[in-house]
Amino acid sequence: xxxxxxxAKQTPRLLVVEDEPVVRKALRKYFVAExxxxxxxxxxxxxxxxxxxxxxxxxxxxxxxxxxYSAAGLEILRFVRHHSRDTRVxxxxxxxxxxxxxxxxxxxxxxxxxxxxxxxxIAATVYRLTGGAR
Amino acid sequence: MxxxxxxxxILAPGGLTILFQPIFEIVNGQSMLFALEALSRGSKGTxxxxxxxxxxxxxxxxxxxxxxxxxxxxxxxAAASVPGSPAISINVHASTLERDEHFASYLAExxxxxxxxxxxxxxxxxxxxxxxxxxxxxxxxxxxxALGVRIALDDIGLGYSNHQxxxxxxxxxxxxxxxxxxxxxxxxxSRAAIESIALLASRLGGRxxxxxxxxxxxxxxxSALGIDLVQGYYFGRPAAPASQTTQKEKV
Numbered sequence: 001x002x003x004x005x006x007x008a009k010q011t012p013r014l015l016v017v018e019d020e021p022v023v024r025k026a027l028r029k030y031f032v033a034e035x036x037x038x039x040x041x042x043x044x045x046x047x048x049x050x051x052x053x054x055x056x057x058x059x060x061x062x063x064x065x066x067x068x069y070s071a072a073g074l075e076i077l078r079f080v081r082h083h084s085r086d087t088r089v090x091x092x093x094x095x096x097x098x099x100x101x102x103x104x105x106x107x108x109x110x111x112x113x114x115x116x117x118x119x120x121x122i123a124a125t126v127y128r129l130t131g132g133a134r
Numbered sequence: 135m136x137x138x139x140x141x142x143x144i145l146a147p148g149g150l151t152i153l154f155q156p157i158f159e160i161v162n163g164q165s166m167l168f169a170l171e172a173l174s175r176g177s178k179g180t181x182x183x184x185x186x187x188x189x190x191x192x193x194x195x196x197x198x199x200x201x202x203x204x205x206x207x208x209x210x211x212a213a214a215s216v217p218g219s220p221a222i223s224i225n226v227h228a229s230t231l232e233r234d235e236h237f238a239s240y241l242a243e244x245x246x247x248x249x250x251x252x253x254x255x256x257x258x259x260x261x262x263x264x265x266x267x268x269x270x271x272x273x274x275x276x277x278x279x280a281l282g283v284r285i286a287l288d289d290i291g292l293g294y295s296n297h298q299x300x301x302x303x304x305x306x307x308x309x310x311x312x313x314x315x316x317x318x319x320x321x322x323x324s325r326a327a328i329e330s331i332a333l334l335a336s337r338l339g340g341r342x343x344x345x346x347x348x349x350x351x352x353x354x355x356x357s358a359l360g361i362d363l364v365q366g367y368y369f370g371r372p373a374a375p376a377s378q379t380t381q382k383e384k385v
Contacts, residue, residue, distance in 0.1 A: 039181060046140060049190035050181060 012130055013054065016040045017047040017061040017076055018092070027060065030119050031126070044072045048079055056087050057130050060122065063093035063100065071100060077107045088129040092117065141197050144176055144188075145204050151175045152212040153372035157223065157343055157365040160357065168363055169221035169256060172209035173372050193227075193261070202230040203237070207244050210255075212375045214248040221254050223286060223307075228262040231274040238277045253282035256307065260288045262299060275303065286343070290331055300334060307363070308335040312346025315366070319351035329359050 014036045016027045024040045031038045039054070041047035044065065051059070059080055063073035073091045080087050091104050094115040104112050111125045143149050154170040176182025182191065192201045206224055213222040231237060245252040257278060275285060286307035287300065291314050300308070310331055318324040328344070335342045344356045347366030356364060 041181065043139060045194040046181060046187075046191055048194055049187045052190050053184070053186045 011035065011037045012057040013037045013039070014126070015047065015050055015056045015059045017059065017073070018042065019062065019065040026119065027122070030123065034123065044075060047076055051080060051083055055084060058088045058090065058126055060090045060092060063091055064095060074103060074107060077104065077109055081108050090122070090125055090129070139195065140182060140191065141195050141201070144182065144192070144201055149177060150204055150208045151178070152208050152375065154212070154216065154375055155365060155372040156370040157363055158369050160362045160364060165369065167220050169223050170216060171223040171258070171365065172212065174205040174208065198227040199230045199234050202226050203234070203240055206241055210244045210248050210250050213250050213254070215375050219251070219254060221256050222250070223256040223258050225258045225260050225288070228259050228271060231259070232267055232271045237274065238281060241283070242281055256284045256286050258286040258288050258309065262287065272302065291327060300338065304338050305340050307343050308340050309343045309345055315344045315346040315352060315356065316348065317352065319349070319355040325355060325359060328356070328361070332359060332361055
């Protein structure tokens with residue numbers, strides 16, 4: 001295997017599930033620069049289609065997508081746990097009541113971050129869970 | 135307010151792009167264009183540009199029927215600009231044939247609209263495990279055949295492409311899944327499976343297409359089994375309608 005191929009194989013894949021275009025764009029730009037391969041989804045079903053067809057080391061999911069008043073992030077969390085046990089999941093939310101946090105933890109969320117949250121904090125969480133991209 | 139989803143973007147004008155991948159017939163060592171398979175893609179630069187993501191998403195949204203119609207319409211419109219008049223193979227979910235009672239007339243109308251003869255159309259049935267009402271499904275096949283449409287079954291050898299399905303559909307084209315074709319030159323067990331499918335196809339009056347051929351070694355192995363309809367990157371990658379040719383130069 002060439003060094004290039006080895007590096008390509010090691011590129012961690014990250015999925016961002018977020019309906020706010022500004023947040024999606026910022027996360028994509030940041031993590032691409034950090035050496036991740038990044039896909040973004042804005043809908044629950046789009047995220048599920050990506051999870052079924054690709055393997056991700058980590059999924060960062062907003063708890064609520066604006067059109068969906070239920071906890072879409074928890075549905076994604078359930079879906080990831082069903083399809084890929086080794087994928088880490090970070091839940092982002094602006095509505096972090098203790099019940100929701102408990103539900104997320106019970107479903108196997110690896111981290112729960114309350115918005116507004118600095119990119120550096122998200123990155124630190126991702127590195128802790130994945131062992132870093134570089 | 136109704137939620138606007140990616141389905142709305144897929145169904146909007148220009149929401150689907152059609153690429154064609156050639157299927158060649160090998161005649162006396164020469165490859166002649168047999169058909170073009172129309173492959174639908176979502177908008178460039180989106181996740182739906184990947185066919186696997188596009189159709190997984192559509193199935194999760196339970197919108198196969200609408201999107202299949204859109205794919206048929208886009209494929210026939212694109213076929214009108216292809217040089218010559220090769221057969222055009224179009225993928226359709228089995229569930230669409232079961233649920234869309236006007237699918238055949240819709241297909242016929244699109245052919246008239248774009249000046250494409252309907253007997254050029256091959257419907258390639260995918261996801262055939264998903265139909266529930268056998269009567270409506272087979273009635274739809276009969277209606278399409280009466281119009282001159284040929285029927286292909288995709289992914290033969292895997293999942294629900296079992297003998298019962300093959301006998302009941304009696305497809306004109308048996309498309310052997312790439313799982314068996316890719317690397318078959320080095321895998322005698324794969325060749326044995328291909329040979330058995332080819333024998334069944336000949337007994338049922340159909341022809342076999344080997345898809346997923348990527349190397350000259352696999353092509354030689356497939357040819358040695360008597361299969362003369364071939365498809366894969368070795369012969370041609372999916373490409374825009376205007377760039378189609380009728381003959382492959384390498385063979």
